[in-house]
Amino acid sequence: MNFSTTTRAKAACDEAFDAGDYWPSLDELSLVEAAVTEASRELQVAREMALMCAFGAMATACQRQVDVKMPTGHTVPTSLMLLTIADSGERKTTTQKHFFRAITELNDAAHRSSETASVEHRVEHQLWTTQKRHLERMYSKHAAQEDEASALAALEKIAEHVRAEPTPARSGKFLYEDTTPQALVQMLYENAPDGCVLTSEANSIFSGKALGELDKLNTLWDGSSVIVDRISREGFVLQNARLTLSLMAQPSVISRFMAKRGEEARGTGFLARFLIAKPRLMAGQRTDQQLSELLRLRSFNARIHELLNSPLLTERQVLSFSEQAKDRWFQYSRFLELQMKENGLYFYLKDHASKLLENTSRLAAIVHTFERTSNNQTEIDCSTLEFCWKFTQHCSKHFIAHLANEPQIVIDANHLAHYLLKLASKQDPFALNKEEKHSRASSNDTRAELPRDLISGARATFTITQLKQFGPSSLRGRANTARLEGAIDLLCKLGHIAKEGSRYRFQESILLRQEPELKNGEIVEVKELPLFNEQEFWTPQRGYGYTAGYYIKVR
Structure with a gap:
């Protein structure tokens, strides 16, 4: 595995910008990628907030088309339910306004019309x-005169006139807030x-009556018909409708909602259908700068306008996946099943x-x-699917953390990693603890072959018997064998444990020479260990004492 200079530079830039929570990027020439990057830089907001707003606008424009x-043969809508959890001062309204500019303008025009x-x-x-009353008077007159004909x-x-009663024209309005x-x-x-449904302050939705009938919102997300039966008014059936939710709310609002109605949701x-993001805090870290013309966002909104003004077909176009994308889709499906x-x-x-995989498919479309x-381009390629899977993995991590x-x-894996790090310090008295890493990387020691910003981390060997006797108390004994094996298996998938005969080898940095099956910090986060994007694959020059592999980056 080799990294080019360009790749390493991009990774470093991404790490610096995302501050340890790397959200995926599309191709450099992508229209949405350019708009999100520009918005993050110019508006000084978290990249993930810009992504959530962009996807909300894109889903609104595409769901009608x-x-x-x-790959299983099941056709689903492309509507999304998005929730961004952010404090006041994080520029939720500003970001949403820029990405939904074209949508708001078209909705306002539809409302005026x-x-x-x-x-x-x-x-x-x-x-x-007035004409109906006149006809009724004529009928009364003829009836009073007993003129039957x-x-x-x-x-x-009168009957003909009633059948011709004027009906109000269907409004083109499609944007809603407090409902x-x-x-x-x-x-x-x-x-x-x-x-x-668009709001940058969803307090009224999560604290009001808007979520009183969650089943209707679920049905709309599924693309099924909603049957409304009423006593006082004529009922109806809403068919083939689409609804995207692009909601933003403060953490306190979500906390209250989860306490009161979280179990029901x-x-x-209902909550399972959401893609969740809690962006990193930006308030207090911004600098004074003049806002540019936001040309990329202008192009983004032009594309939204184009999609919303495209002629509607009798039936929505059905997109499918390329053969390579189908194979990757089934890999993701097997992973989720396991x-x-x-x-x-x-x-x-x-x-x-x-x-999760259906949301990934919708987003890819x-x-x-x-x-x-x-x-005419109706096949979704593998790279698009991979990007969307990485994005929904991050959303999954935020769902687990906040909802x-x-x-x-994960709790067990953290306990096990903590124990193994302590074990490593006992087995290797020269092992470096976290407080010493920076000073070791910048000192002139005998292992200076490594770049000054990389370290290998702690190492240890152990057996299952040893863990059952002396490991974390919650994982000891026969009764907890399944939990212990699960924690070991997770650390193996993250690349930090490898079995060697009857013993196991543990390392603080990734042991493998290829990317691990799971990346720490994406779907799951074991806080005792460095995140995947806090490590770098390094290949030494000939003659160096260190081997190629992953090493922990230090600042």
Whole structure:
């Protein structure tokens, strides 16, 4: 495994900008990547916040145009449910305003047009009502005169007139903020059937009645028909509608909601459908700078405008995956299935895991539709799928951290890693602890062959018997054998443990010469060990004492 100078420079830049929480990037020439990078830099907001806003706008524009056929043969909508959790002062409203500019303008224009049409409809309906009263008077007159033929003719005219009652024109409005699921379904039925709930302060939604009927929002996400039966008014069936939620809320609002209704929201599968991000804090770290013309964001909004103004087909176009992408999709599917077994990452999060790959597929279809240059390009390539999988992995990590309890296997892996680090310091009295790393990297010791900003980290060997006797108390004994094996297996997948005969080898940096099956800091985070993006694969020149492998970066 070799890294080019360009790759290393990009990795360093990404690390510095994302401050230890690396969110994936698209190709440099990508329109959405350029807009997100520009917004992050110029607005001085976290990259993940810009990504969430961009995907919300893109989903709103694309959901009316395309569906996606998953490799299993099941076709699903491309709507998304996005939730960004950020404190006041993180520029939620500003970021959302820039990415949704074209959408807001088109919705405002549709609203103005609807108001004009509504006035015309009231005038037309008033004239219709006046004519109806006249016909009713004529019927009454003929009936009073017992002129049956004339009365019958008058009735036929009334019937014909009633059938021609003017109906209000369907509004093109599609953007909503403070509403309830019941009212939302009604508006999607009366207005454009493809809508978006957009708010940068979702306090009213998470603390009000908007989530009183979670099943309706679930049904809309699924793309199924919503049946509304009423006693006082005529019922209806909302069919083939699409709804994207692009919500932002403060942590305190989400905490209150989870305390009051979190169990219900998890139980119904409502929260499992969300992609969650809690961006790193930027308030207090910004510098004074003049805002540029934001040309990339302007191009982004031009593309959104183009998609929303594209003629609607009789049926949505169905996108599919390339053969290579299908193979990768099934790899992800097998991974999720394994992790939903006992001692897996998602054993207690099956609701979330079961929606993760579908969300990945939806996002891949959205990115493909937004970036493509021709409507004839209907196959999603593997690189797009890989990017979206990495993004949803990060969202999964944030879901676990902020909406669900940390899986037991991650807790056990942290306890085991803590024990092994202590064991390493006993087995190697010259091992460096975390406080000494920086001074060791900058000193002139006998192992200076390594670059001054890299260290190998602590190392230890152990046996299963040793861990059962002296390891973390929660993992000792026969009763906890399954938990111990699960923790070891997770650290193996992260690349920090390898079996060698009857013994195991542990290393603080990754042991492997290739990328591990799991990367620490993506789906799962073992806090006792360095994150994947805090390590670098280094290849020594000939004659150096160190071998090629992963080493921990120090600042």
